[in-house]
Amino acid sequence: MSTVPGSGIVRGMALTFRRFFEPKATVRYPEVRPEIAPRNRGRLQLLHDENGHLKCETCFQCAQACPIECIDMGGVDTRGRYNVHWGPAETYGERREEAALRRSGRPVPDAAFASFAEVDLGPVSAVLVAHDHDPAHMLGILEETQAAYGYLPVAALRHISFATGAWYAMVYGTASYYRQFRLAPPADGDPALAAADRRPSEASFLSALDAALGMGPRPAPGNARTGDAAGPRA
Amino acid sequence: MTMAAVTWQRLRPVGRLLAVLVPILLALGLVSVGAIILAGPLAAGFVGDNVPLVRFVAAVTAVILLSIPTAFIVIFLELKVIARMNLRIGPERVGPYGGAMSVVHGLKVLAKEDFTPLGVDVTVFTMAPIVTFVGAIMTMLVIPFAPGLFGLDLNIGLLYLFAMSGLTVVGLLMAGWSSFNKYSLLGGLRSAAQMVSYEIPLTLSLVGIVLLAGTMSLNQLVLGQSGSFLDWNIWKQPLAFLIFFIAGTAEANRTPFDLTEADSELVGGFATEYSGMRFGFFFFAEYVNVFIVSALLVTFFLGGWTAPIAWPFAVTMPSLDPLGLGVGLLLGIAALPVVGTLILAAPFWLSSKITTLQALVIGFILFNVVAVGLVIGYAFVSFDWVVGLFWFFAKAYAFVFLFIWMRATLPRVRIDQLMGFAWKWLLPAALLNIFVTAAAITIVSK
Incomplete structure (x- = not known):
């Protein structure tokens, strides 16, 4: 050619x-806004008030509340996570110590940190041993952990991250992406997720299959907990 | 406070402007009326005695004036076409469809500091862009734009053309030499080497056409190609067309031969030390050159202003004598804009979402579009030169588009490839073309 x-x-x-x-x-930016993914939170930024002073009071609550620990404060490199800088380290060193204390397990009287409560790590350790601490089995590990606890406690997730070597952000990302996982204990009378609800596309696929085969409405899977992914399909 | 001061304070800005401008205009009008009365016969006699001189001055003025919109249009096309080919939109905020972008560029260059570095030869440094610019636009003097619409019908038009485009090289060398900077000098020499090398095949490629037409006047060359598109020189001299196109690309410093100011590789070549409008003139000349090369291609090979297909049927417009129509009809014609506006506004007025004023404005704009279209259509069928201008600019801007298209596509050649191509391929091809043409003419005439 x-x-x-x-x-x-x-x-x-x-x-x-x-x-x-x-x-x-x-x-054409100001007239046309690009579509942004729903999980995008944009760039971390410190705001100033009308007098030009920083609104941030160095309370470290944002860093504490961040579920995947992607917020950290100060000028120290923290394993490639996002840093929020606003000045030399000595200006907030005291608060930093305090935050480090909180992270080390000091009980924090705040509802936002209830999910950080300690749990018995025995069941999750057993699950991890069964999976040989292999981070490639993350989905299976998480499903069995949820079957053991009824939900995914933060302490268990941290232990999974620690034991498998996977970043906590990735573990949390996996846990929050799939719909069969819950990060809080189920309320009383909260029905378990039906198998068809786990993945959005599965429901439409199954209903289309039913229509094609001429079957009636599918019986609701009775008391199936959400950890039975390996079990037989209805 | 005097009366005048109080009055001045009460005036709005528009009123103040008028209060200043109206007396000045009145005074200028009186002076010019007096000048015409006193010196009018003398001036008319001078113009009558020196028609060639007046025509020359008028033609040079027209050419300089023409170069301004031409450069702006070419720059705008370049921005827009290359943007579209890069899957961008390009300028669209300044003016309609971004149309004023290049004008704003020009204003920006005008507003910049015109800096003269220490140690330059100021006279030569200042003259260099002017020489380049004049060398570029003076070639337009002999280009026939339409039947009867040319600056000068020189019988050695072709020689004049190459002499003038040779001035561009002098300008570049002057710029490089006077800059007091060895890199500028090297850039100038590099540009001169390129331009001089490509001028040889450029000139030789046209010898075949001169042999065929037996004239060097551009007007005669175009007249010799009149008829249909089958009479164009491109069919008789395809090799010459190719050589002229390639060499012309190099002469106009266009991609892939834009080593003169290779934006992404050199600091700026000969123009390194230039800034402000002196720099602007170099690029003004460059963009006008694109149009000129296109115009020359059209003139030599694509029949100039002649239509590709002769208009199949003759149209004779009824000649109107406005004075013979009577006052009533004249009044009717005068009322036409009002009536036309109202008629065209009516359908919009009936729509519930548009107010009366908006409908009137829309109707007025529509009427103007229709009226201008009718006038242009009338001119197109009535005057030869309108048709000629249309075809000339249509063909020339098609080539401008082609040059921009090439710039959006082709990578730049290396300097050794550039020189090797000119001397090893284009020059022998041009000589071969002359030989074959001369042999064919000899055989046919025997």
């Missing part, structure tokens, strides 16, 4: 000419 001299030029010119008529990639 490239044996004819000049054929490359002709093909290149044809390509740019086609591009001339194709839809453009530019987003």
Whole structure:
């Protein structure tokens, strides 16, 4: 194809000419807003008040409340996580000590940290041993952990992260992505998720299958807990 | 406070402007009326005695004036076309469809500091962009834009053309030499080497056409190609067309031969030390050059202003004598804009969402569009030169588009490839073209 001299030029010119008529990639920003993923929280930024002072009071609550510990404060490199800098380290060193104390397990009287409560790590350790501490089995580990506790306690997730070597952010990301996982204990009378509700596309697929086979409505799976992914399908 | 001061204070800005402008305009009008009365016959006699001189001055003025919108249009096309080919939108905020972008660029360059570095030869440094610019636009003097619409019908038009485009090289060398900077000098020499090398095949490729047409006047060359598109020189001299196109690309410093100011590789070549409008003139000249090369391609090979297909049927417009129509009809014609506006506004007025004023504005704009369209259509069928201008600019801007298209596609050549191509391929091909043409003419005439 490239044996004819000049054929490359002709093909290149044809390509740019086609591009001339194709839809453009530019987003006219102020009028057109790009679609942002629902989980995107944007860039971490400290705000100033009308007098130009920082609104941040160095309370470290954001770093404490961040479920996947992606917020950290100060100028110290923290394993590639996002840092929020606003000044030299000595200006907030005291608060930093305090936050480190909290993270080390000091009980914090705040509802936001209830899920950080200690749990018995025996069941999750057994699950991890059964899976040989392999982070590639994360889905199975999480499902069996939830079967053991009824939900996924934060302490168990941290232990999984510690034992398998996977980043806590990845463990939490996996746990919060799939719908069969819950991060808080189920309320009384809260029905377990039906198998068809676990993944959104599965429901439509199953109903289409039922319609094609002429079957009636599917019986609700009785008391199935959400850890039976390996079990037989209804 | 005097009466005048109080009055001045009460005036709004518009009123103040008028209060200043109206007396000045009145005074200027009186002076010019007096000048015409006193010196009018003398001036008319001078113009009558020196028609060639007046025509030359008028043509040079027209050419300089034409170069401004031409450069702006070419720059705008370049921004827009390359953007679209890069899957971008390009300028669209300044002016309609981004149309004023290049004008704003020009204003920006004008507003910049015109800096003269220490140690430069100020006279030469200042003259260099002017020489380049003048060398570029003076070639437009001999280009026939339409039947009868050319600056000068030189019988050695072709020689004049190459002499003038040779001035561009002088300008670049002057810029490089006077900058007091060895890199500028090297850039100038590099540009001069490229331009001089490509001028040879550029000139030789046209010898075949001169042999065929037996004239060097550009007007005669175009007249010789009149008829249908089958009479164009491109069919008789395809090799010459190719050589002229490639060499012209190099002469206009366009991609893939834009080593003169290779934006992404050099600091700036000969223009390193230039800033402000002196720098602007170099690029003004460059963009006008793109149009000029396109115009020359059209003139030499694509029949200039001649239509590709002759208009199949003759149209004779009824000649209107406004004075012979009577006062009533004249009044009717005068009322036409009002009536047309009202008629065109009526359908919008009936729509419930549009107010009366908006409907009137829309109707007025629509009437203007229709009226201008009718006038242009009338001019198109009535005047040869309108048709000629249309075809000339249509063909020339098609080539401008092609040059921009090439810039959006092709990578830049290396300097050794550039020189090797000119001397090893284009020059022998041009000589071969001359030889074959001369041999064919000899055989046919025998």
